[in-house]
Amino acid sequence: MVDSPYSVLKKTPARYRTVHFQQMKEAGGKFAMLTCYDALTAAIFDEAGIETLLIGDSLGNVVQGQSSTLGVTMEDMITFSKAVVAGTDRAFVVADLPFGSYEASVEQAVASGIRLVKETGISAIKMEGGVEYAPHIQALTAAGVAVIAHTGFTPQSEHVLGGFRVQGREDDATQRMVQEAQVLQEAGATMLLMEMVPAEVAAAVDQALTIPTIGIGAGSGTTGQVLVWQDAFGLNRGRVPSFVKRFAEVGDALSDAAKQYREEVLKAEFPDDEHSF
Numbered sequence: 151m152v153d154s155p156y157s158v159l160k161k162t163p164a165r166y167r168t169v170h171f172q173q174m175k176e177a178g179g180k181f182a183m184l185t186c187y188d189a190l191t192a193a194i195f196d197e198a199g200i201e202t203l204l205i206g207d208s209l210g211n212v213v214q215g216q217s218s219t220l221g222v223t224m225e226d227m228i229t230f231s232k233a234v235v236a237g238t239d240r241a242f243v244v245a246d247l248p249f250g251s252y253e254a255s256v257e258q259a260v261a262s263g264i265r266l267v268k269e270t271g272i273s274a275i276k277m278e279g280g281v282e283y284a285p286h287i288q289a290l291t292a293a294g295v296a297v298i299a300h301t302g303f304t305p306q307s308e309h310v311l312g313g314f315r316v317q318g319r320e321d322d323a324t325q326r327m328v329q330e331a332q333v334l335q336e337a338g339a340t341m342l343l344m345e346m347v348p349a350e351v352a353a354a355v356d357q358a359l360t361i362p363t364i365g366i367g368a369g370s371g372t373t374g375q376v377l378v379w380q381d382a383f384g385l386n387r388g389r390v391p392s393f394v395k396r397f398a399e400v401g402d403a404l405s406d407a408a409k410q411y412r413e414e415v416l417k418a419e420f421p422d423d424e425h426s427f
């Protein structure tokens with residue numbers, strides 16, 4: 151269980167803090183992150199021991215049914231982040247800064263980051279982008295906002311990157327990604343997330359940094375792993391990225407329950423005496 155100087159004041163176990171993830175990396179340990187967008191799911195993942203929950207802008211896809219994350223707003227992120235925080239006791243809760251909320255200036259990034267923390271109770275924000283965002287990370291950190299940098303494939307830039315592609319396949323990719331990661335660490339990033347990066351590149355980046363790394367489609371050499379839960383647990387029955395492993399078929403369980411419920415309603419078997427007043 152996590153130590154906290156405040157644990158005598160609490161009945162529930164202490165929340166994970168950035169320092170605990172640093173300690174996990176130093177001890178050679180791993181941790182798990184899952185996306186989450188509502189309180190009931192948060193309570194289940196938290197109780198299962200998932201160390202960190204991400205309110206991803208992937209909610210644009212899996213909650214709002216859109217084909218990209220680009221339309222997600224700060225108001226959307228605030229609504230779903232509050233719900234996740236309400237359902238969480240001990241997990242470290244992180245939310246994405248959505249497209250359009252930080253790119254224009256350092257001032258815009260600081261205002262958005264502070265707003266997201268202040269209005270939701272999350273512990274850190276995540277921001278897509280490389281070295282060009284080092285000043286934003288530095289200013290956010292100076293203002294008291296913990297930042298997770300997100301590099302490799304950055305979905306908010308899909309139109310510039312030209313599609314959903316593995317990043318870092320050039321000959322000098324390892325050297326470039328290590329240098330970029332070191333700049334982001336130096337700027338104050340509390341962790342670094344890498345999306346769709348060759349496993350050996352991501353492993354080299356993790357080894358070159360003191361801060362923990364999180365991978366998605368980045369092999370097993372990162373400190374932590376993240377997946378969109380609807381992909382990994384089978385609620386999303388559409389096409390999922392090839393790096394996703396199916397750990398459950400929640401969609402099939404829901405479908406079976408819906409069919410059985412409907413059948414019992416049509417046959418007047420539900421509600422029975424036990425479920426009637």
Ligand SMILES: Nc1nc(=O)c2c([nH]1)NC[C@@H]1CN(c3ccc(C(=O)N[C@@H](CCC(=O)O)C(=O)O)cc3)CN21
Nearest residue numbers: 207208211212219305314315316378381386391392393
């Ligand atoms: N449901 C969902 N799952 C995700 O993992 C996810 C989102 N939404 N929305 C935000 C970003 C976008 N992500 C994506 C989206 C598409 C691919 C994709 O199509 N990957 C293919 C192509 C890889 C290649 O050609 O190199 C794959 O097969 O993995 C990957 C990550 C990851 N994130």
Ligand SMILES: CC(C)C(=O)C(=O)O
Nearest residue numbers: 185206207208366376
């Ligand atoms: C895919 C993860 C890393 C993410 O950024 C999201 O869920 O939005």
Ligand SMILES: [Mg+2]
Nearest residue numbers: 206207208246
């Ligand atoms: Mg995201």
